[in-house]
Amino acid sequence: MSSDPIEVLFKAIEERRAELVELVRALIRFPTVNPPGEAYRPCAQFIGDRLRTRGFDVDYVHAAGTPGDSERYPRINVIARREGAAPGPCVHFNSHIDVVQSGGGWTLDPFAADVKDGRVYGRGACDMKGGLAASIIAVEALIDCNAKLPGTLEVSGTVDEESGGYGGVHYLAQRGWFSPPRVDHVIIPEPLNVDRVCIGHRGVWWAEIETHGRMAHGSMPFLGDCAIRHMHAVVDRFERDLYPRLAARRTDMPVVPSGARHSTLNINSVHGGQAETPGYPAPTVPDSCRMVIDRRLLIEENMVDVKQEVRELLEQLVRDRPGFRYTLRDVFEVLPTMADRNGPAARSTAEAVRRVIGRSPEFICSPGTYDQKHIDRVGKLRDCIAYGPGILDLAHQPNEYVVIEDMVNAAKVMALSARSLLNRTA
Numbered sequence: 001m002s003s004d005p006i007e008v009l010f011k012a013i014e015e016r017r018a019e020l021v022e023l024v025r026a027l028i029r030f031p032t033v034n035p036p037g038e039a040y041r042p043c044a045q046f047i048g049d050r051l052r053t054r055g056f057d058v059d060y061v062h063a064a065g066t067p068g069d070s071e072r073y074p075r076i077n078v079i080a081r082r083e084g085a086a087p088g089p090c091v092h093f094n095s096h097i098d099v100v101q102s103g104g105g106w107t108l109d110p111f112a113a114d115v116k117d118g119r120v121y122g123r124g125a126c127d128m129k130g131g132l133a134a135s136i137i138a139v140e141a142l143i144d145c146n147a148k149l150p151g152t153l154e155v156s157g158t159v160d161e162e163s164g165g166y167g168g169v170h171y172l173a174q175r176g177w178f179s180p181p182r183v184d185h186v187i188i189p190e191p192l193n194v195d196r197v198c199i200g201h202r203g204v205w206w207a208e209i210e211t212h213g214r215m216a217h218g219s220m221p222f223l224g225d226c227a228i229r230h231m232h233a234v235v236d237r238f239e240r241d242l243y244p245r246l247a248a249r250r251t252d253m254p255v256v257p258s259g260a261r262h263s264t265l266n267i268n269s270v271h272g273g274q275a276e277t278p279g280y281p282a283p284t285v286p287d288s289c290r291m292v293i294d295r296r297l298l299i300e301e302n303m304v305d306v307k308q309e310v311r312e313l314l315e316q317l318v319r320d321r322p323g324f325r326y327t328l329r330d331v332f333e334v335l336p337t338m339a340d341r342n343g344p345a346a347r348s349t350a351e352a353v354r355r356v357i358g359r360s361p362e363f364i365c366s367p368g369t370y371d372q373k374h375i376d377r378v379g380k381l382r383d384c385i386a387y388g389p390g391i392l393d394l395a396h397q398p399n400e401y402v403v404i405e406d407m408v409n410a411a412k413v414m415a416l417s418a419r420s421l422l423n424r425t426a
């Protein structure tokens with residue numbers, strides 16, 4: 001029998017393989033669909049009950065009054081904390097327990113958690129109950145193998161990540177749950193592939209542009225002013241001036257896929273004209289047209305300039321185009337964030353990947369956002385990364401699954417990374 005403590009730790013995780021599978025299955029069976037925020041309380045309770053029996057102190061935090069919170073759908077978060085044998089840093093594993101709607105296209109029951117061909121299937125298997133289960137097994141094995149483990153371990157199950165995190169990590173970060181000195185290092189087991197370490201994500205600006213016109217009879221459009229034609233002029237400006245500029249901007253962030261290493265803008269939707277009853281089109285000149293844009297920004301950009309760039313194009317149209325009037329409304333925004341790839345969490349996780357998987361991990365950034373933004377910007381905790389077992393492309397898809405072998409390997413990486421972080425002398 002090996003006396004290398006790391007081999008002993010890995011063996012302890014191997015021995016928990018069946019337990020890990022049963023744990024992720026149990027988590028998938030809670031249909032924590034968001035919206036509306038189904039089954040948050042029993043899922044949080046399940047996690048808390050389990051960790052309490054392992055010596056954790058457990059807190060439930062109800063994010064009262066946050067979007068979607070109601071008596072029927074309370075926003076309940078669970079945070080479990082266990083202080084070790086000696087003082088030391090605190091390592092926190094944060095997973096969101098909410099999942100997106102199951103949607104169409106499934107050939108399996110999305111909440112039955114079927115096991116087939118070395119995989120566990122279900123909504124949230126990949127994003128991110130596989131990562132949550134792996135992190136729980138990782139800390140439990142770590143505790144069982146190290147009677148004298150210094151420092152503090154925390155595991156949280158938080159809600160509403162899929163809708164912005166306001167009832168989850170944002171709420172907790174505002175109240176100090178994700179700030180030093182309570183917490184020093186955070187690993188978020190989002191599904192970013194078992195051999196990659198994610199250090200950040202791009203930012204977001206969602207906005208609504210409305211063009212205004214004047215109603216008239218459709219047979220005499222010259223008496224009105226068509227808001228949709230004004231909106232066409234906006235799209236035309238975007239095509240000629242904005243898109244080429246965005247495509248020319250390239251980031252040093254290692255975003256995957258590489259197409260997302262540029263600034264991007266999606267037109268999410270356009271709504272214009274009068275509502276029509278089927279078979280009876282409204283013969284009216286539209287007086288309003290609305291467009292929702294989704295602009296993703298790079299760490300090198302700043303939000304003020306990003307907004308100003310769009311506003312300037314609209315102002316040019318006011319000058320150039322007779323009758324052009326618009327309203328620009330902010331809908332949602334998130335700043336980009338990126339941790340130091342030489343910081344403690346990134347480095348110790350990368351070393352653990354090298355040891356467990358046998359190759360150097362790729363450092364990446366995510367094209368979309370996740371809860372790291374709140375930990376960084378609100379909690380002011382910079383040493384936060386994402387590392388987890390799921391395959392990124394499967395997130396939110398029908399027949400979503402997580403590979404059992406990946407969960408076992410990710411649990412080893414998380415346990416080893418936490419072990420090095422806890423033993424670090426500041």
Ligand SMILES: [Zn+2]
Pocket residue numbers: 096127128161190191370
């Ligand atoms: Zn996720």
